[in-house]
Amino acid sequence: xxxxxxxxxxxxxxxxxxxxxxxxxxxxxxxxxxxxxxxxxxxxxxxxxxxxxxxxxxxxxxxxxxxxxxxxxxxxxxxxxxxxxxxxxxxxxxxxxxxxxxxxxxxxxxxxxxxxxxxxxxxxxxxxxxxxxxxxxxxxxxxxxxxxxxxxxxxxxxxxxxxxxxxxxxxxxxxxxxxxxxxxxxxxxxxxxxxxxxxxxxxxxxxxxxxxxxxxxxxxxxxxxxxxxxxxxxxxxxxxxxxxxxxxxxxxxxxxxxxxxxxx
Numbered sequence: 001x002x003x004x005x006x007x008x009x010x011x012x013x014x015x016x017x018x019x020x021x022x023x024x025x026x027x028x029x030x031x032x033x034x035x036x037x038x039x040x041x042x043x044x045x046x047x048x049x050x051x052x053x054x055x056x057x058x059x060x061x062x063x064x065x066x067x068x069x070x071x072x073x074x075x076x077x078x079x080x081x082x083x084x085x086x087x088x089x090x091x092x093x094x095x096x097x098x099x100x101x102x103x104x105x106x107x108x109x110x111x112x113x114x115x116x117x118x119x120x121x122x123x124x125x126x127x128x129x130x131x132x133x134x135x136x137x138x139x140x141x142x143x144x145x146x147x148x149x150x151x152x153x154x155x156x157x158x159x160x161x162x163x164x165x166x167x168x169x170x171x172x173x174x175x176x177x178x179x180x181x182x183x184x185x186x187x188x189x190x191x192x193x194x195x196x197x198x199x200x201x202x203x204x205x206x207x208x209x210x211x212x213x214x215x216x217x218x219x220x221x222x223x224x225x226x227x228x229x230x231x232x233x234x235x236x237x238x239x240x241x242x243x244x245x246x247x248x249x250x251x252x253x254x255x256x257x258x259x260x261x262x263x264x
Contacts, residue, residue, distance in 0.1 A: 097122060099249065101137055101174065107227035107234065108174060111135070111203050111264070117256035118174070118264065124250035130223055132194065134177045135264045138225070139246040141239040143171050174251060175225035175235050176203075179218045181244070187213035187237075192226075203228050213237065223247070
């Protein structure tokens with residue numbers, strides 16, 4: 001009987017040993033890769049993924065949306081990048097296409113009032129020259145040479161003028177073209193005559209007075225300009241005809257104040 005018991009015990013031990021050798025070993029199927037401080041921690045295995053159904057996943061320390069110390073720096077760079085691009089674009093537009101000017105004097109009343117702002121096209125005369133009735137901005141004949149300024153001052157001025165804030169009271173004037181090169185001009189009995197015909201000027205107000213000007217021909221390549229406020233305007237009646245090359249551009253729209261927005 002004792003021998004039979006020892007035989008049965010031997011059989012059970014042998015069977016258990018055989019099962020351990022051939023059965024699954026869960027620990028052997030798990031792999032752990034920890035890169036610590038220099039990388040991400042990757043854990044393979046159904047228990048370690050943190051997902052239902054045994055899906056494998058990847059965990060990145062510090063990946064929470066509120067744990068990005070460099071995010072504000074990126075946003076700040078983008079903000080200043082947009083501001084810089086906008087200013088450069090404004091300067092380029094002001095230099096080559098359109099510029100805003102403000103009105104510093106009453107010489108163009110009632111069409112333009114003091115502190116009004118207008119847009120001036122710098123390409124309006126790329127193919128055709130100014131014509132009678134145009135409102136133009138031109139270099140002031142009262143300033144033979146532009147005042148000396150530093151590079152910094154010129155840069156700041158360009159930026160301010162580009163957004164319509166800068167002023168140009170000394171170097172630029174705004175007037176209306178009354179006659180062009182080759183025209184015969186005369187002022188008589190408070191009326192302007194161009195080539196013998198009375199000039200129609202609906203933009204003037206009643207009651208103004210002009211001194212007579214003897215007939216003369218406007219030189220080729222020049223313009224005779226006058227302010228709409230004939231009683232209070234420093235124009236060609238004082239400094240003569242201006243060269244076409246001094247014209248900055250044509251004022252084509254009144255943009256400020258908004259209540260007086262209008263085409264010119």
